[in-house]
Amino acid sequence: MTDMTLSAPARAASRNWTRIALRWLLFTLLGLFALFYLMPLFVMVTTSLKSLEEIRTGSLVAFPREVTFEAWRTAWSGACTGIQCEGLRPYFWNSVILAIPAVAISTILGAINGYVIAQWKFKGANLIFSLMLFGCFIPFQVVLLPMARMLGMMGIAGTIPGLIFVHVIYGIGFTTLFFRNYYVSIPQELVKAAKVDGAGFFRIFWSIFLPLSLPIVVVTVIWQFTQIWNDFLFGVSFSQAGTQPVTVALNNIVNSTTGVKEYNVDMAAAIIAALPTLLVYVVAGKYFIRGLTAGSVKG
Amino acid sequence: MTEWLERHIPKMVLAPSFIATLVFVYGFIAWTAWVSLTRSRLLPKYEVEGLIQYERLFASPRFDTAMMNLFIFGTLFILISMVLGLLIAILLDQKIRTEGVLRTIYLYPMALSMIVTGTAWKWIMNPGLGIEKMVRDWGFESFSFDWVIDPDMAIYAIVIAGVWQASGFVMALFLAGLRSVDGEIIKAAQVDGIPSWRIYSAIIIPSMAPIFLSAFIVLAHLAIKSFDLVIALTGGGPGYATDLPATYMYAMAFSRGDIGQAASSAMVMMAVVFAIVVPYLYSELRVKHD
Numbered sequence: 001m002t003d004m005t006l007s008a009p010a011r012a013a014s015r016n017w018t019r020i021a022l023r024w025l026l027f028t029l030l031g032l033f034a035l036f037y038l039m040p041l042f043v044m045v046t047t048s049l050k051s052l053e054e055i056r057t058g059s060l061v062a063f064p065r066e067v068t069f070e071a072w073r074t075a076w077s078g079a080c081t082g083i084q085c086e087g088l089r090p091y092f093w094n095s096v097i098l099a100i101p102a103v104a105i106s107t108i109l110g111a112i113n114g115y116v117i118a119q120w121k122f123k124g125a126n127l128i129f130s131l132m133l134f135g136c137f138i139p140f141q142v143v144l145l146p147m148a149r150m151l152g153m154m155g156i157a158g159t160i161p162g163l164i165f166v167h168v169i170y171g172i173g174f175t176t177l178f179f180r181n182y183y184v185s186i187p188q189e190l191v192k193a194a195k196v197d198g199a200g201f202f203r204i205f206w207s208i209f210l211p212l213s214l215p216i217v218v219v220t221v222i223w224q225f226t227q228i229w230n231d232f233l234f235g236v237s238f239s240q241a242g243t244q245p246v247t248v249a250l251n252n253i254v255n256s257t258t259g260v261k262e263y264n265v266d267m268a269a270a271i272i273a274a275l276p277t278l279l280v281y282v283v284a285g286k287y288f289i290r291g292l293t294a295g296s297v298k299g
Numbered sequence: 300m301t302e303w304l305e306r307h308i309p310k311m312v313l314a315p316s317f318i319a320t321l322v323f324v325y326g327f328i329a330w331t332a333w334v335s336l337t338r339s340r341l342l343p344k345y346e347v348e349g350l351i352q353y354e355r356l357f358a359s360p361r362f363d364t365a366m367m368n369l370f371i372f373g374t375l376f377i378l379i380s381m382v383l384g385l386l387i388a389i390l391l392d393q394k395i396r397t398e399g400v401l402r403t404i405y406l407y408p409m410a411l412s413m414i415v416t417g418t419a420w421k422w423i424m425n426p427g428l429g430i431e432k433m434v435r436d437w438g439f440e441s442f443s444f445d446w447v448i449d450p451d452m453a454i455y456a457i458v459i460a461g462v463w464q465a466s467g468f469v470m471a472l473f474l475a476g477l478r479s480v481d482g483e484i485i486k487a488a489q490v491d492g493i494p495s496w497r498i499y500s501a502i503i504i505p506s507m508a509p510i511f512l513s514a515f516i517v518l519a520h521l522a523i524k525s526f527d528l529v530i531a532l533t534g535g536g537p538g539y540a541t542d543l544p545a546t547y548m549y550a551m552a553f554s555r556g557d558i559g560q561a562a563s564s565a566m567v568m569m570a571v572v573f574a575i576v577v578p579y580l581y582s583e584l585r586v587k588h589d
Contacts (some may be wrong), residue, residue: 026390026393026395027395029390030387030390030391030395030401033387033390033405034401034404034405036463037404037405037407037408037463037467038404039423040408040416040419040420040423040463041407041419043419043422043423044419044422047422055428056428059432059433059436060423060428060429060430060432060433061433109315109316112312113312113313113316116309116310116312116313117313120309122309122310125313128313128317130580131317131320131321131324131325132316132317132320133580134324134576134580135320135324137520137572137576137580138324138328138569138572139523139524139545139565139568139569139572140524141526141544141545141548141549141561141564141565141568142327142328142331142565142566142568142569143323143324143327143328143331144548144549144552144561144565145330145331145334145343145552145558145561145562145565146326146327146330146331147323147327149343150323150327169319169323170323172316172319172320173320176316200305200308201305201308201309201312202308226410229412230411230412230413230414231412232412232413232414232526232527232530233526233527233549236530236549237549237552237553247412247414247415247527250412250414250415250418251414251418251530251531254418254421254531255534263422263425263428266418266422267418267419267422269418270414270415270418270419273412273414273415274410274411274412274415277410277411277412278407278410278411280410281406281407281410282403285403285406288410289406289471292409292468292471293471293472293475
């Protein structure tokens, strides 16, 4: 009704105002959501830079009045995980020397498996693929007990090679899925033509498929690295004092009951444990998201 | 000989992974299933005794709490993550110039370990020094936010942290879905003067049904496996108020020395995952074969 009484330019102006108001509402909402996601990171960083005294007297969301890196030093090389007080450093390196071979081996196996399943179909290949795929979805609790015994029998219980073994075994389902879905879109005529030319199985993989694989290798490596670095269940179940990965050590630092609770050290330790995967995310976010969605959006 | 080798090489290459899957996935599930039917305590026994472990499990108030918590946590975690993820995806879909930056902000928690997430939120929700103190310092003296130490509310504290971590991922899924809807249809609707909320509710969202299903599967799977988050945030406490089947299983296996209970609770988790994932995998694989 009001529209009828207004002149044409006035109507356009009012529509324009609604548009601007809606636009502002939109940005306000998006900004609030951004605050919600950023707040914990902000609190972690500022808390880690405060002294304990300032934490007790100041506000959770205040900037530090006096910046100190003492908590970072303690978290890296002095915080106690139970009886040992060496900080996060040795466990951080445990995670590094555990993640590198586990990521490399599971990615290589996934590439060659995906190549076979996508391009060298034989009777039963699809059944094998389905069986491997299902292995990605089991709750790992169901394999913890027998795996603990198996690692004992193999003589690698509580060792880093044992953890590498476990991560490779339960990683190949996903890596195979990634490579299979990537290679399946490469026309089969390519393999046929190469075979006519006398190239064999490995030659075709090496000279034709591998050079095409860079994007999926990046996706898989990032996915596996994030999974293995962030793992806690296998780490806490199959390690012992000295071989624990960084997530387990972080949890021990935070939940150790001896002495004064040092929240700034907890936060610094949490950031240190999160840095490698955060870095990967910031540098290669596109590939990280592709890995996340590769498992869930198909076809 | 070389010809035979050349013909069978693909199978031989796949064989180690296949055998590993058979042994370490299916063999191990069978082992756990077997042991769940015995009287195993500290050490596994192999004489099948029937369903006694399951009877003990379902008679245990602690496991009862764990299943109830899984139900509460799972429902709220999935529901809130989906609603929040969809809302943010739609907001981001309005041709925002800063979309790239915002997307990065919304999604970064997914790169963190749940132990880190749990540690951060445990500190934020700390009753003495966290949000509670902050709001009281603003002058609201009677404000109280002690969910992490309240047995009735602690499970909701875990929901908050879980949603914070996973909702950005749901947003990414939905955003990809919104972008894949046929642009011509939307343009035609706009030309016809249909308001944009109607375009979303009647055209775009219904066409994203498969993405809702994917998001549901991924979130349900995350919820069932949630172990790290509970351990870091509440340690299953106060008491066993925030136990999930995953933490129950771990406690039985590694601190209580009750292998029979650990195995049977793991099988219950397996059954829950089975009920959700198998129909999904089946439909996915069948579509692909056609």
